[in-house]
Amino acid sequence: MSAIALQARIARVRIGERDLLSDIALSIPQGRWTAIVGPNGAGKSTLLRAIAGLQRCDGETRLAGRPLANWPARERARQLAWMGQQETGADDLTALDVVLLGRLPHRPWLAPPTSADHAAAKQAMDATQSWAWRERRLGSLSGGERQRVLLARALAVQAPLTLMDEPLAHLDPPHQAEWMALVRARVAAGHAIVSVLHELHLALQADHLVLMADGRILHSGAPADPAMHDALRRVFGPSLRIVQLEGRWVALPL
Amino acid sequence: MLERLIALLLLAVALPATAVDIKDDLGYTTTVPAPPQRIVSLLPSLTETVCELGACARLVGVDRYSNFPAQVNALPKLGGMDDTNVELIAALKPDVVFVAVSSRVAERLRALGMKVIALEPRSYRDVQRVLGTIGTVLGVPDAQRVWRYIEAGVNAAAASVPAKARGLRVYYEVAPGIYAAGTVSFMGETLTRLGAGNIIPPELGPFPKINPEYVVKANPALIMVGARGAQGLTERPGWAQIDAVRRGRICVFKPEEGDILARPGPRMAEAAQIMARCLREKVQ
Amino acid sequence: MNFRPGVLLALLLAVGALAVAAGVLTGSTGLASLRDDGMALILWEIRLPRSLGAWCAGALLGMAGAISQGLFRNPLADPYLLGSASGAQLAVAIALALTGVSAQHSSLLASLGLTGIAFVGTLAGVGLTLVLARGVEQTLRLLLAGVVVGVVLNALTNLATLWAPDILRAMQAFLLGNTGLLGWNSVAVMAACGVMALVVGLLASPALDALTLGEFTAASLGVQLPAVRLLLIFAFALSTGAAVAQTGIVAFVGLVSPHLVRTLCPTLHGWLILLSAAAGGALLLAADVIARTVIRPQELPVGLVTALVGGIYLLILMHRRGAPGK
Secondary structure, three states, X not given: OOOEEEEEEEEEEEEOOEEEEEEEEEEEEOOOEEEEXXXXXXXXXXXXXXXXXXXXXXXXXXXXXXXXXXXXXXXXXXXXXXXXXXXXXXXXXXXXXXXXXXXXXXXXXXXXXOHHHHHHHHHHHHHOOOHHHOOOEHHHOOHHHHHHHHHHHHHHOOOOEEEEEOOOOOOOHHHHHHHHHHHHHHHHOOOEEEEEOOOHHHHOOOOEEEEEEOOEEEEEEOOOOHHHHHHHHXXXXXOXXXXXXXXXXXXXXX | OHHHHHHHXXXXXXXXXXXXXXXXXOOOEEEEOOOOXXXXXXXXXXXXXXXXXXXXXXXXXXXXXXXXXHHHHHOOEOOOOOOOOHHHHHHHOOOEEEEOOOOOOHHHHHHOOOOXXXXXXXXXXXXXXXXXXXXXXXXOOXXXXXXXXXXXXXXXXXXXXXXXXXXXXXXXXXXXXXXXXXXXXXXXXXXXXXXXXXXOOHHXXXXXXXXXXXXXXXXOOEEEEEHHHHOOOOXXXXXXXXXXXXXXXXXXXXXXXXXXXXXXXXXXXXXXXXXXXXXXXXXX | OOOOHHHHHHHHHHXXXXXXXXXXXXXXXXXXXXXXXXXXXXXXXXXXXXXXXXXXXXXXXXXXXXXXXXXXXOOOOOOOOOOHHHHHHHHHXXXXXXXXXXXXXXXXXXXXHHHHHHHHHHHHHHHHHHHHHOOOOOHHHHHHHHHHHHHHHHHHHHHHHHHOHHHHHHHHHHHHOOOOOOOHHHHHHHHHHXXXXXXXXXXXXHHHHHHOOOHHHHHHOOOOHHHHHHHHHHHHHHHHHHHHHHHOOOOOHHHXXXXXXXXXXXXXXXXXXXXXXXXXXXXXXXXXHHHHHOOOOEOOOHHHHHHHHHHHHHHHHHHHHHOOOO
């Protein structure tokens, strides 16, 4: 029985007139890769922000058993890393500086990066194949290169739980495969990874799948579970074919 | 229709008798058929000139800043330079409107059928000329008599300046920023008439924005400044060393005095007297 | 062209020192003759504090520009953009109208008082903008709110000048920027404010770095955003308020200095703030020297020179960005 990295019970998240999330009961297992999928507007990004403590919500999230609110900010930042979608800005910083920002929770406020920080940054950038352009400004990188730097930033935190929103944006298949290998390695080391994914065929490779629609969690469980496949078809339409290919589950719209 | 025709004919006959053609400071010629009975003035110095020539009672409206003589304060105030109340002016149905050269309403008022004359005295010669022009418009026979009276006043003021004060180098500050009154400005002319010197040479124009350091270097013997600008003057960096500051020879003019000194108009003699008094008092 | 931060700082400070020397040697009378005894007064009591004061004002504006561009994550942010200048202006206008104090007062108490008033006005203007924009999240909303607040406060300032017309000239001088009467008192006040703002800015600079990745990421990295924002706004308001109180509105220095630094040296915000201060100081002082020398003994308003120079620089920048092959 694996431990629970994060448990969230959220009655709702309301912005303006709309309820973006309702009746959320979520358990993120430790040492596993959890993927969150759903159609556009299902509230996946909102959920990720809410459980990271970045979004005000009507409910409670517990990180490693403690309520999120009880965690001091920096300790929580060392425990939980978060990476958002489509982050603009930071164009003038070098890639290495951006990745080193991920080490902020680990070092005293005004202290310069230590050798441990540099080692962690290098490790993260090697894992995402972005070390080669560490001295280039972020603004001069292509979409894919930039995404790998931002991924490295999230990895450099070396947190037991990492939340990633659409981490594969701008990445072509070889890099997508690299990312999956990376995730597998971290999971094997005992970390938990949660990723919101658009790519259904990749999400089906995860250890644990959470399906969302209209601000609610419709189904959660193992990707191989037939009940999950039914739920997927209900949400994405009957034209979705979920088949096994070379021993792995693949989803195709046909 | 017939009445109109007869009126026009009469006017055509009467016109040559009292009509005058006035060329104003912008080169525009206006025909004034008869001495105006309803006058609007949009510049304080022109208001004062009209009153000085005895036509004060004929003023029906003045601008916001006209404040002399006291009786004009009862008249409707028609706004300042930027926000002249065209509607109100039209409602007053003036026979002639005196405006400043820099006024923006002249065209508008002419388009509404009013007679507009643009005048703006900036120097002694201007004052004399404008007196003559307005005198012609008002049909006053001897406007030059007024001028002679003013000149006599100025000369008397000049005579009252002690010999010690002649040639005294003066610095006149007109506005913060800092702007000085040069030799060719109106105040500068007054100073010259009184026999005093000016640290600002003529080539710098009437109101140059001057480097404060220049004043320190020029070391005036007397400083003239308005009440508002006087605050903190002696504490300006380096100014404690100026001759005028060390000897306390700073004339601070009250706002009303400032008005008189700044307006080239019929109160020129008074302006000269104020300055002469300053020179007399400070050079004891 | 990429400089290392330390090298660029040394370079900018050297340029600043040269400009101070130029400021001391030139003025209403051209190059000074150092033998003339009467010149000693002019040099030490007038030109030196004026030059140092102009440098300080420029440094304050450069710092405020760097902080505001980092805080609002917008490279077009300028110390005057978020209602700060209009707030300071209104406060100064009201103070002038009510107390009759000249805007060119050089005594220490008046300097402090006017600085304090301008600072309060700056805070009020920025606060109003933030309230209107409901926080700093949305840049567009923030800029729009800043424009609205600026327009409204400017209108109120015009109202004040209508009601007390004799402050009009003082306000005009204020609006065009004026370094003419900066004495040692002004330098002291600005230096003190500058040091305070610099310390706060440097303390908060890791947060600014984290903010470049977005508010959510910064929060996820453990940055206490509300507290940090407050600190940064305080530093920003203090520097802008101090500069505006002493020299009026000087265009473009706050906008251009961080841009210049970023072009020459991409770096984290700690260095950026320091370098922007050095760049701003050099820029404003150079503009002041030009303003004093070109039509001496008359002088141009320094805000005019900075607007011209800054405008041309931005035009060149735009031209290069828009040019093909870039």
